[in-house]
Amino acid sequence: METFDLLKQLTEAPGPTGKEEGAAAVIEPLWRPLVDEIVADRVGSLVGIKRGAGPMERPRPSILLAAHLDELGLMVSRIVEHGGYGFLRVTGLGGVDRRHLFGQTAVVHGVKPLTGVLGGLPYSYLPEQERDKAFSYETLVLDVGLPVEQVRELVSIGDFISFRQPLRKLGNGRVAGKALDNRSSVAAVTICLEYLQGRRHMWDVIAVATSQEETTYLGAYTSAYAQRPDAAVVIDVTHAKGPGSSESELAELGGGPVLGIGANVHPGLFKALRDAAEALEMKVGIEPHAAGSGTDAYAIQVAREGIPTGLIGIPLRYMHTMVETIDMADVERVGRLLAEMIARLDDHFMDGIREDMMRPHKPVGNGAEQNATKDGNA
Amino acid sequence: MENAMNDLIRTLTEAFGPSGFEDAMRDLIRPLVEPYADEITVDSLGNLIVHKNAAAGNKNPQKVMIAAHMDEIGVMVSHITEKGFLRFTNIGGVFSHTLLGGRVRFANGTIGVIGSDRSDDRNAIHPLNKHFIDVGATSREDCPVRVGDSAQFYRPFEVRGRHLTAKSMDDRIGCVVAIEALRRLPEAVAHDLYFVFSVQEEVGTRGAEAAANGIMPDVSIALDVTLTGDVPEARPMDVSLGDGPAIKVKDSGMIAHAGLVRLMRRRAEAAGIEYQLEVLDGGSTDARAMQLAGPGSAAGCISIPCRYVHTPSETVDAGDVEGAIRLLVAVLQGEMDY
């Protein structure tokens, strides 16, 4: 499938955090032909397992790929009657950027889906001190245009609301839409699974579309616990340079996969990803995390006995808005990089990364022979 | 009957049990629930776990954990001045505008009065660390408590018509709902039930986390209080005192399992129990910890609407309490088809 069509299907599916089944329903048929088993678990994650070619005599090692399937959304918090109409007051699900809401359309998933407009009073009706502020949840309404009796029949407090935004092509292979955080990573995992159809891999691959990353990392904690993989790679989006974000550390849109490094990432998994990128002659960026990475890796790393975890970022602009923007080439590269890394995993991989934890550092004279990384910033 | 219920509420709300120091609460509750338990354990953090086995031959029994926390907010002595006044720190969410002129009680029975440093602005509220407790001591030597001793807020239980007011309705009223549900459940229950009277909820759902790790429930239900929007100039919220127990959909720590929410609503409607739906901006409950335990459980919460939460006059409605008990019993008895 063309990457655009894949992303279009994935991002347009509704999957607000806590009610991800709409997104899961799109992912399930995409993954089913690519894996040996697929199940939806109790907390909303979708788990697809592709068996490896390794021998059966002893448990085959497994690698878990985690890409969260939830997206930001809203929830109905109150139903307010005014002039015979029923207006919905809402609250955010996940880290919603309220500045972007005014004037968007959204769908409330009640007895049946209803489309509404996120509106509010115009500037001139607001008290002086409110005029320069973004709308708050106390002033914003979701207006489905129906009389209050009908709204009460069709909508309950606690109903989930998803944003609407068809995926659109910009120039140079870039696309904009909602939920590219993190369906672009789900797309990358899908592309990886496609590559693996034609490549021999020894390890089992456990592809998980995790639920509720935007709130508590629920799906990451629970699927890592339940699946008990030997290692894991988390795929999520990362900030790219763009308007208002020109910091030199930020990734380049279209600059290739960004490899996480730091306390939240196992050095062995970082190295495996970097080596795979080198084998593919693929340019990658490096993103250091001083503490947590703010991704599912934070949960998976400390699940059970601890799981060596790597992290790949897809550069993205305008995170947590309805015009998130990525470069499709980055998605394809991440899929290819994952497949390459997985195909290279052998029987000795885990022993190797364990031994590396106790291998003394050999100082190099002038530092010139250090393993120079293909640093995106270099 | 109503008097018996109020006596239980009085006993539990007036008992001593700041987070981490719940021994007296456990000792009170244990004999009340013993007759209904197949097994009672106390784990290493002090959670009281009451296990009731599913009746033999039941098809598809689920492991259900029900949690109501025994602990309450309080204070702990952090410094004793030369003149015998106590500086203190909070145990859980203690708000400084509730302090001045209040009273506290220590485990040894010592009663203290809360004063505050000089204020030149009567409208300003001092932060917690500018308050002190006066226990009537004149020096460090004659002070009846030590640094590290904990105290509860001290206020008697009052029945005001349907409204019941006490210092620790959060969450002794949840404990009452759990105890009463245990009494009303039939001898033969459909599921493997673990009623957990949990510790250290107010300091971060620590007890329930450990208990859930030990139990690994399929389904979990917290019993706790929630805020209301029915008092003057309240933050808008569609939960009111007296309109029935609230079925939690979301709070700031978790989103309840959507299927379990639907199941609770169906059961309430089938049993004719008036209920409300809760979307709470702020706070969370033991359900958060239970949802995240192990491979994850289908988690939800039956909330008892409560005014003035985390003040010495937390107020609930007797009808909401009764509704919460009936709802819990109805949910636990049927198929767990969430």
Place this chain on the structure above:
Amino acid sequence: MNDLLKQLTEAIGVSGAEKEVRLLIRDLIADYVDEWSVDAMGNLVAIRRGTGQYDMRVLIDAHMDEVGLLITDIDSGGMLKFTNVGGFDDRALLGKVVQVGPDKITGVIGARAIHLLKSSEYSKVVKMDAMRIDIGAKSKEAASAKVKVGDYAAFVTEYEELDSDRTAIGKAFDNRAGCAALIELLRGERYPFDLVAAFTVQEEVGLRGARIAAFNARADAALVLECTPAYDLPNEKDVSPNVAMGKGVSVYIMDSRTIQDPRFVAHIMATGDAQGIPYQVRQPGGGGTNTGMIQRAGAGIPAATLAVPGRYAHTPTMMISLDDYHNIVRLADATLRTLTPDILRRA
């Protein structure tokens, strides 16, 4: 000179990159433990079997990581941009010497000279994102040959004992003092139960290593050895310092992450009283240690914390009392020797 403290504090182990310390400690304990291993995050976990008197496993935790800096970018002039790993006071950074990366490239954190400042800037704190590490490189290419984005930097501070011999200064007493104490426990007589010694990683970035160490240890009880900030400086007000240097081992009752097991705490105090080992109650309130994770691991573990009070924590130069250090070893040892399963049993 306390060689153990010297070696341990002069080694580098910023959270997430603890290898040097891990290797050093392994060498220091290998002859005294029955087995050791390294887990998925790099915690070094050693077992010292007991005499067999009690069927009990006690986890002793000391985190081996320290706060430090992480290189986030190299600018066109070859200067290194960095961020903090663990909690930091920006005021502690200017004018410090650091060592960068596994090859320990020396760098300095300088700033615009005072002569070039406006008088209004004299008291202004320079924010970390405006600071750079200067390793003497003339260009981005030259710097990149020595240092990579993602490298860690640590302070350069030699261990010293001050004139009195009772006071030591150095970096990273938080928590190499705890590591040193744990090493001393491992070198002593066997205990009546199995000891699981966990030298843990990533405490300073969220108690991360302890979470999995505690899950794996399946312990019946846990004792955490720490170095806690002491704020016992001159103060006009009638407030007690949180803990005071030289006044004994700091015993925790409550911090922001835990309420310690009351039975365990009572046992520690009774032990201190009986054996005449000075201890002080750490002022309840803020702060947090690995106990916060350990206590909640599995189905819950009764846990307590002992700490050496250390002034000027999370700066390049801390100060501790060597008496406090010796007393933490004595108090931990005496507490463990008299610990029985019954002490921690709940009704």
